[in-house]
Amino acid sequence: MKNCTILAITGFCGVGKTTTAKIFLKQLPDVALLPCDIYMIEAAVVYKNEFEEIFEIPLDMNDCRYSLSMGINKGDIYFKKYIELINSFVDERVQDEIKKHRTSAQLKFIIIEWGALPILSAWSNADYRIMVDAPKKERNIKLYERPHHPRIPKSDYLHSGERRESAVRSIMEQAQGVDFLLYNTYDEHLEKKVEYLCSKIFKEQNLLLPLKK
Numbered sequence: 112m113k114n115c116t117i118l119a120i121t122g123f124c125g126v127g128k129t130t131t132a133k134i135f136l137k138q139l140p141d142v143a144l145l146p147c148d149i150y151m152i153e154a155a156v157v158y159k160n161e162f163e164e165i166f167e168i169p170l171d172m173n174d175c176r177y178s179l180s181m182g183i184n185k186g187d188i189y190f191k192k193y194i195e196l197i198n199s200f201v202d203e204r205v206q207d208e209i210k211k212h213r214t215s216a217q218l219k220f221i222i223i224e225w226g227a228l229p230i231l232s233a234w235s236n237a238d239y240r241i242m243v244d245a246p247k248k249e250r251n252i253k254l255y256e257r258p259h260h261p262r263i264p265k266s267d268y269l270h271s272g273e274r275r276e277s278a279v280r281s282i283m284e285q286a287q288g289v290d291f292l293l294y295n296t297y298d299e300h301l302e303k304k305v306e307y308l309c310s311k312i313f314k315e316q317n318l319l320l321p322l323k324k
Contacts, residue, residue: 115213116316117221119237121228121286124275125254126245127295132224134305139220139312143212147225150204154197155179165192180260186274194227194282202231209233219318226279229286239312240288245295247276253297 118135122128136142155162155175162170166182166189183190205223212218228234245253251273259265291308295301312318 117237120224120241122243125250126243138309142220144222150201154200187277190278205233241291242289
């Protein structure tokens with residue numbers, strides 16, 4: 112089986128994990144991104160009864176993303192219980208996708224990005240573990256300003272940043288073996304930092320292929 116280099120990216124809500132992953136996608140050649148947020152939605156369907164019991168709301172089978180957003184916005188203990196429920200499911204989906212991608216002769220890199228990644232085996236098994244961080248005030252603002260589900264009033268997100276942070280704090284504390292810490296100041300420096308990390312990864316992996324332009 113072909114050996115791909117696996118990059119695992121994690122961090123609190125609003126720090127720029129997805130933005131960082133997208134920059135890596137531009138910088139690295141022959142790369143695939145695993146959508147853990149999609150797996151989290153799939154898990155809601157698989158664990159429908161448990162989902163409704165944890166979040167105390169019905170699961171809208173026609174719009175699972177809406178129900179999940181409503182549940183996560185409740186924050187803290189609700190979200191912790193849900194992550195504990197689905198982590199095995201998401202981990203299995205990640206491992207299955209890694210196996211599929213490794214059959215590709217062209218693929219050299221796999222990127223995994225998710226806030227709860229440190230509790231998955233995919234985190235400990237990754238070649239490079241990357242923690243993204245950012246100033247707390249700014250990341251809560253970014254969380255509030257990002258596009259949200261159209262059925263949920265934006266005012267509902269006003270205080271969700273603190274609740275979400277509380278929910279994932281214990282997960283972040285389990286992020287052992289961090290190889291790189293990226294501090295995001297929400298400017299062009301993030302791209303330069305990712306480019307620098309890519310050059311280090313290329314050197315360590317003895318790769319001679321040029322970075323993507």
